[in-house]
Amino acid sequence: MQIAKKYFTEGLIQLTILLSLIGVRVDIDSYLSGYYSPLIEINLGPSSAYTQTPFHNLRDTLDGYSVHPKCPELDYFFASRRLLDEVRTLGSPRFPTQLNAWLVHQVSATDKADCGPSTSNNTDTNTGLESPGDEARVEGEHLPDSGREEDEVKVKEEEEPAPLTQLAHSSTLEQESMLEGITALSDPASHHPPTIDIDQHWNSLLSLSVTDLDDLDTLVTERLSDLDTDITTAISQDVSLHDAMVTSVGAFGAASERAESRPVNQQQRALFRLESTGSSHSDASPGMALGLAALPFASVCNLTGNASQHSALGGCLDEAVFDQINQLGLEGLDTMDTQLMGCLGIDPQVLEDLDSDSGLSLESSSGGPVSPGSSEMSSSSSSYCEDECGATGYSSEVDSVPSKGIMDCTTTWSPIDLSESVWHDHSYSSPAFFDQPSVTLPHKGIKEEPLSDDDDDDGSRLDDRELSRDELRARAMCIPFSVLQIVNMPVEEFLEVLDGHGFSPDQVTLLRDIRRRGKNKLAAQNCRKRKLDAITGLQEEVERLHAQRDRLLREKQLTAKTMGAVGQQIKQLTRDVLARLRDDSGQPLNPERFTLQCGANGRVVVQPVRRPAVSTSTGNKTDKRKKEKKQ
DNA sequence: ATATCCTGTCATTAT
DNA sequence: ATATAATGACAGGAT
Known part of the structure; x- marks a missing residue:
């Protein structure tokens, strides 16, 4: 019984989430209120398990990891929660709070993927993450199993008080009674519920949903990481351009200042300037090593790089190079000149x-x-x-x-x-x-x-x-x-x-x-x-953005494909569930005429399939108008 | 002959 | 006020 309960509760949670994702409303309250009591076979209402079985707990437990509160991947959690809040503000079908748990679970998933050995994606965007990490931990990561149900119910109550009251009231007893009701409403001939088939379906759904959600996890993670990377890249790009400008200007200004303060040194500087010019077009002149020993890595890279591929920092690095060289002092400049000339063959x-x-x-x-x-x-x-x-x-x-x-x-x-x-x-x-x-x-x-x-x-x-x-x-x-x-x-x-x-x-x-x-x-x-x-930099940025656009389009297609598969699975599962329900007369429901709907309050109801409402409604209206005219 | 590129110069503005 | 940097615009030579 506990196994069946677990399957039902977990599976229905996922069903609710998936139905919500594809826009199907699951009215759980309707089940609880008993409006469709003859049709209620599965009271998957807001039971305690409904709220206490967040995916992340399962996965975290199964995968044997937990989110560190300071894990950078928790950023995704808050981004996801922000997105969820935005979705809620749109007035669209409100996701049951399980989705919150699912999003928390996304954090765990990404954490599992990235928080461990590979945390290279975002290492600089974690400032101020301690409090989010703590919050995430409060919401479910490190809750003791004994108090998890109550605590999570409290968390949910903060967001949706009204239905959560029902959630709190709906207890395990309700689940058990629900299951008993299912058994009672089942075919008397087969007194035992078709647990095998349903288990298979649930397993199928669970496996599918978990797998697909993993795909979605991956997509979401990649998307967020891409955004993060793009932001970082954009910032670095901007900084690079800015540095290029500022460094250039600064080098000039510094040169002027040095010119005033150290006039004796400038003839050599000019000579080195010339040497730099020559060396920048001849790969890695050995003679430059004399002066390059103390140069920054970027400068050396610039000098040793291919001259045909001029970088945006090239101009700045020239100044930087010779600034460094000039700091070496006048000693050895003559030998340096000779060496440079000899090595460069100039x-x-x-x-x-x-x-x-x-x-x-x-x-x-x-x-x-x-x-x-x-x-x-x-x-x-x-x-x-x-x-x-x-x-x-x-x-x-x-x-x-x-x-x-x-x-x-x-x-x-x-x-x-x-x-x-x-x-x-x-x-x-x-x-x-x-x-x-x-x-x-x-x-x-x-x-x-x-x-x-x-x-x-x-x-x-x-x-x-x-x-x-x-x-x-x-x-x-x-x-x-x-x-x-x-x-x-x-x-x-x-x-x-x-x-x-x-x-x-x-x-x-x-x-x-x-x-x-x-x-x-x-x-x-x-x-x-x-x-x-600047033109070169902009061209590179255009290429980068094109690549990003292509990648996002591919991800979009993959997401649509995954969601379509999930929708098909849900449809199939809905048909299977409806096929096992009975109406007042004990007749099985026609899956073609009924459907499962997820209500905004979290209830899942069985509703008749609406006929094409256009013709009927218009016909009714016309009939009413005719009647009114007759009267 | 024409188009395009490169470079110097001027005018203007900002620093 | 002056010097200088930055930049758009233009002209002229080179290719």
Whole structure:
């Protein structure tokens, strides 16, 4: 008897839940009230077992695990409960409170799956979970078996007082009487209830429901974990973009500050910048190991990664790399230069040319035998890297520069071996080298070769060709500073230059314009790089969202398929139950004419199948109208 | 010849 | 107030 009772109670609980899930209302109160007393064969009303047999207890007991109150998977429980509350607020068929227990059970299921060895899904979203964990524990996880029934009834009473009063009143005795009633209403010929068949059905239903609910558990768990993962990813993505921006800006700002505080160090910084440019396009230069030893892992990964796959952090990491390198101090920089040059196979002469234009206009700086843009510094103490390239599109505009001025001032701009000024003269700070964005644009490498060929072709005219418009203007105005010097020198020094060299107003204006244009050129390059990075990031996000959408659609299809199977099982079970019920005359009920309905209050009632109400109702209405008209 | 891309520059705004 | 960064728009050269 206890076994049959257990089957009935547990099975009916699940039946009620499943009927609720597919929208069938099970009116248990109707059974209790006795309105359908002739038809009541199974009083599966709110018995004590109805409330004290939550699935999670069974499963937890069977599976031999329990939920730790601080288990991160308890988040799912509260998400589920929130969803349940939302469903309730919609006024849709209210789920019996067993569903609450089922949802609690979901926590247990997920806990079993994930709380143990694999808790990698959400490790960062568990803040403030202690109280939920405690609450979940109160609701059924760690209740002593002796007091479980009463405690759970209390929990349910908090949510649905009215029916739960009935639940509390419906006791095991009612269940037993219900079973007795079933026996009494059964065919007298077969006095024993068809326990075997019903047991099989119940077992079938239980197995099905448990299995399918496990599937649903899995789906729910995956869905929640996906959402969690997506949220985490979105946050990290956002942070990454933000970091990319902020780091870049911060690096620039820091570079400026360092430029002011440590001007001596910046020539080397510029050199390392160049080295970084080269290394970022040549995999894992061994020479970089000297400076990379202390670099963050991300920086190393970025440097050692494929250059063709430029990451969004590439620009920032360049600054980070050289910031780290600069922190190593001046010691060993010369050897580092040599090592880097040797390992990278870069001719120092070439590097001198590559320095210009933040690497984005490398095509304008050839690796010719003579540094075309170099010029001897009239300033005794300063030597900026001279070649300010990126003027490839202005060869025609060079003509507009007054050639007369150039002729007048040519003597002060005799080319020098820039390698000396670059590699040995560290007296001038050049923070802009550090500011220059990393050479990561894909077109850079493409443009590099043909232009070098061109430079080889007519290297004799490199001086004029390589000079930018502002460079020529500076020469024309007899300004003893190169464009890079003007652009890269600190603002204080620039102001001193403006004031202390007795420049004419035109020269001052030109100096300011050169500096402004140079700064703006770098800013434009950074801006474009950021834009490309943002586009790349958005494209990746689109791909990710597409993948997520596809996955969710597959899950939706699987869920619908599972629910359809559950519905079919329930229909079959309903037919079997109805086939064993008898009406007042002792005749078996026609399964085609009756159905089991789950009421909002938790009662399961046997109701006649409603005929197509449209025709009948309209017909009745028309008949009534006719009668009224006749009257 | 045309389209597209790249780059420098200007104007404007924000910091 | 000034310098500078950021960015949209435009122009011109390169491909």
